[in-house]
Amino acid sequence: xxxxxxxxxxxxxxxxxxxxxxxxxxxxxxxxxxxxxxxxxxxxxxxxxxxxxxxxxxxxxxxxxxxxxxxxxxxxxxxxxxxxxxxxxxxxxxxxxxxxxxxxxxxxxxxxxxxxxxxx
Numbered sequence: 001x002x003x004x005x006x007x008x009x010x011x012x013x014x015x016x017x018x019x020x021x022x023x024x025x026x027x028x029x030x031x032x033x034x035x036x037x038x039x040x041x042x043x044x045x046x047x048x049x050x051x052x053x054x055x056x057x058x059x060x061x062x063x064x065x066x067x068x069x070x071x072x073x074x075x076x077x078x079x080x081x082x083x084x085x086x087x088x089x090x091x092x093x094x095x096x097x098x099x100x101x102x103x104x105x106x107x108x109x110x111x112x113x114x115x116x117x118x119x120x
Contacts, residue, residue: 001022001023001024002023002024002027002110002112003021003022003023003024003027003095003096003097003110003111003112004021004022004023004095004112004113005019005020005021005093005094005095005112005113005114005115006019006020006022006115007019007020007115008093008115008116008117009116009117009118010118010119010120011085011117011118011119011120012119012120013085013086013087013119013120014084014085015085015119016081016082016083016084016085017082017085017117018079018080018081018082019035019079019080019082019093019095019115019117020077020078020079021033021035021077021078021079021080021095021112022075022076022077023076023077023078023095023097024076025076027076027097027110028052028071028073028076028077028078029052029073030052031052031097031098031099031110032049032050032051032052032097032098032099032100032101032102032108033049033050033052033069033071033078033095033096033097034046034047034048034049034050034095034096034097034098034102034103034105034108035047035048035049035069035080035093035094035095035096036093036094036095036096036105036108036111037089037091037092037093037094037117038091038092038094039088039090039091040090040091042091044105045060045103045105046060046102046103046104046105047059047060047063047067047080047093047103048060048063048067048068048069048080048103049069049101049102049103050069050070050071050078051101052071056101057069058101058103060103062088063082063089066082066083066084066085067080067081067082067083068080068081068083069081078095080093082117085117085119086119087119087120088119089117089119090117090118090119090120091116091117092114092115092116092117093114093115093116093117094111094112094113094114094115095111095112096108096110096111096112097109097110098110
């Protein structure tokens with residue numbers, strides 16, 4: 001399985017979406033988990049990261065206060081709760097796993113196939 005994202009779609013500005021990442025059982029207990037996105041014509045950027053050990057989270061400034069990440073270890077699932085979405089949030093979103101607590105996309109070695117989010 002590795003990582004499989006779901007929950008993307010189209011939403012009006014100001015709306016909410018929840019992205020879900022289903023992970024292989026060994027990943028959530030051992031890896032830092034992040035959501036990465038890439039908007040049309042732009043580079044990939046880290047949106048949010050969750051530490052597996054200390055429960056720390058970190059967000060890119062543009063989503064701070066609007067997006068929240070969470071883990072459900074019992075379900076091997078990682079979430080991105082997005083509120084007050086803006087048109088600039090239109091992007092492909094990936095779930096990613098890696099050894100570093102970081103918002104740098106290249107620090108993550110395991111990616112899902114991604115899910116598209118469109119905000120109009």
